Amino acid sequence: MADDRTYWPDELFADLDRTGPVPLYFQVSSRLDAAIRGGTIPPGARLDNEISIAARLGLSRPTVRRAIQELVDKGLLVRRRGIGTQVVQGQVTRPVELSSLYEDLENTGHSPGTVVLEHAVIAADDALAERLGVDVGADVVRIRRQRSTDGVPVAVLENILPGEFADITAEQLETAGLYQVLRGRGVAIRIAKQKIGARRAHGDEAELLGIERGHPVLTVERIAFDNAGRVVEVGHHCYRPDMYSFETTLVAK
Amino acid sequence: MADDRTYWPDELFADLDRTGPVPLYFQVSSRLDAAIRGGTIPPGARLDNEISIAARLGLSRPTVRRAIQELVDKGLLVRRRGIGTQVVQGQVTRPVELSSLYEDLENTGHSPGTVVLEHAVIAADDALAERLGVDVGADVVRIRRQRSTDGVPVAVLENILPGEFADITAEQLETAGLYQVLRGRGVAIRIAKQKIGARRAHGDEAELLGIERGHPVLTVERIAFDNAGRVVEVGHHCYRPDMYSFETTLVAK
DNA sequence: CTTGTGATATTGTCAGGACATAGTCACGGG
DNA sequence: CCCGTGACTATGTCCTGACAATATCACAAG
Numbered sequence A, B: 001m002a003d004d005r006t007y008w009p010d011e012l013f014a015d016l017d018r019t020g021p022v023p024l025y026f027q028v029s030s031r032l033d034a035a036i037r038g039g040t041i042p043p044g045a046r047l048d049n050e051i052s053i054a055a056r057l058g059l060s061r062p063t064v065r066r067a068i069q070e071l072v073d074k075g076l077l078v079r080r081r082g083i084g085t086q087v088v089q090g091q092v093t094r095p096v097e098l099s100s101l102y103e104d105l106e107n108t109g110h111s112p113g114t115v116v117l118e119h120a121v122i123a124a125d126d127a128l129a130e131r132l133g134v135d136v137g138a139d140v141v142r143i144r145r146q147r148s149t150d151g152v153p154v155a156v157l158e159n160i161l162p163g164e165f166a167d168i169t170a171e172q173l174e175t176a177g178l179y180q181v182l183r184g185r186g187v188a189i190r191i192a193k194q195k196i197g198a199r200r201a202h203g204d205e206a207e208l209l210g211i212e213r214g215h216p217v218l219t220v221e222r223i224a225f226d227n228a229g230r231v232v233e234v235g236h237h238c239y240r241p242d243m244y245s246f247e248t249t250l251v252a253k
Numbered sequence C: 001c002t003t004g005t006g007a008t009a010t011t012g013t014c015a016g017g018a019c020a021t022a023g024t025c026a027c028g029g030g
Numbered sequence D: 001c002c003c004g005t006g007a008c009t010a011t012g013t014c015c016t017g018a019c020a021a022t023a024t025c026a027c028a029a030g
Helices: A022-037 A050-057 A061-074 A101-107 A124-132 A170-175 A177-186 A205-209 B022-037 B050-057 B062-072 B100-109 B126-132 B170-175 B177-186 B205-209
Strands: A077-080 A086-089 A112-123 A139-150 A153-162 A189-199 A216-226 A231-239 A246-251 B077-080 B084-087 B113-121 B138-149 B152-162 B189-200 B216-226 B231-239 B248-252
Touching: A022 A061, A022 B077, A050 A061, A061 A077, A112 A170, A124 A153, A124 A231, A153 A205, A153 B189, A170 A177, A177 A231, A189 A205, A189 A231, A189 B216, A205 B077, A216 B189, B022 B062, B062 B077, B062 B248, B113 B170, B126 B152, B152 B205, B170 B177, B177 B231, B189 B231
Parallel strands: none
Antiparallel strands: A077 A086, A112 A139, A139 A153, A153 A231, A189 A216, A189 B248, A216 A231, A246 B189, B077 B084, B113 B138, B138 B152, B152 B231, B189 B216, B216 B231
16 A cells, blocks of 8 residues: 555644543544544554554543544544554545434535424324323324425424423424424433334325325434433434435444 | 332352453443343333442443443443433334344344345446446456345345455355355455435346335445455345334434 | 522543553564 | 564553542522
């Protein structure tokens, strides 16, 4: 390989803030992340060894190790014992994260649009009560939205929330993602479990997505939990497959 | 909540092996994992604090922390500063892992079957050469398989590998997953990037999957890299959506 | 009754050191 | 020319110790 030197742009790490609330390992890992994604450190490049990095940054080895580990978990770096740490070959992609579609679109430079199709308080049936962790017949909020990007419909999103969120307004939902609205109310989503599948478009989905009836849609069923392990949201989404897909990076342990 | 005591079945951790090659943190985390999945430690239960766990197991706090962190990353545990560590509520699901469909099926107790549809050495065209990281026109191996479980077709898998794997036999592929075969040759897959989408079945896929033409299939495009960052495999798979879906657990950082 | 304050519990972050393990590579023996 | 061996390098694992940040709870002040 032509590129066999070690890369470590010290200048990127000159002004670490030891007093602020941002952990040192996070400062290092996020700058390193940017340097890799920005091409400052090219694919295949070898990093300096952990000990000398730690010495030059004035940090301990565990701190440097933790920063590097973050990027290994993201699939940006690969470690090999006895060899060193390398930037992975191949282009870097955006992984599936615990963020809403709205934020995904915003981050990729598109202008998301939302139409609230339904916004009602209903009584939970058996299946719903089970999944949401509420009593059968309890009030729950059902929200159905059409999401588009640059004027083209992308997804139909159906979300069901516990009754305490009945006061979320349609206006809030049209100017921000659901998760943003929830965060604004102090609800932090910690864990989500989702199942990705496919099926034929049925009901009014085809029309809302601008495709033909019976054509494929990509579906996601999601259950989101907050810090305390309570169910915050149950989602039932379908996406137009030519406009959206899920990317993941898998790292062997 | 009725269940507010702290759970920590000391007896599960009585015989940790300090001499063998298995790291202590891994021994702890895997037993804890089993205890949670097996129901010995129920959902919502609080764990003892890290310091006393460490003291009772005769380990240091970082080691215990690392064991717990493994399970937090898997979405089995939730930590809260000032509060403690809890088992998550809700049933535990199997995440998308860096394993092949064959192993997934085996692990869930089904009997996978494979029919090798094609197994040929071809010349790489531009797009393929780019993705595999080989020269245009170089020999590559194309493998196309039909995978079924309990006699029902589940997926059509097309994989393309560098020419050095030309000697993999159809027989090997019919009795094991591709990744198992590669591991047997000393090739360890470290990172894979994949895109999950949906489209209509075309070509002979409908027939091979036992569905109607034009009906939806769930698709995956995967590129897998080895330790050194070389591309080991490019996959182009489609699944019967009523037989297969992808489950993921997302954890906020 | 409400509010603020301080004590307590628990995880989060960081330091520094020690030894184990697994690659690489040069060198020498066959 | 091939092969084993040992030096060297770098990550992997584990320890001890310390302080910071945050949530809970009891209790006193208003």
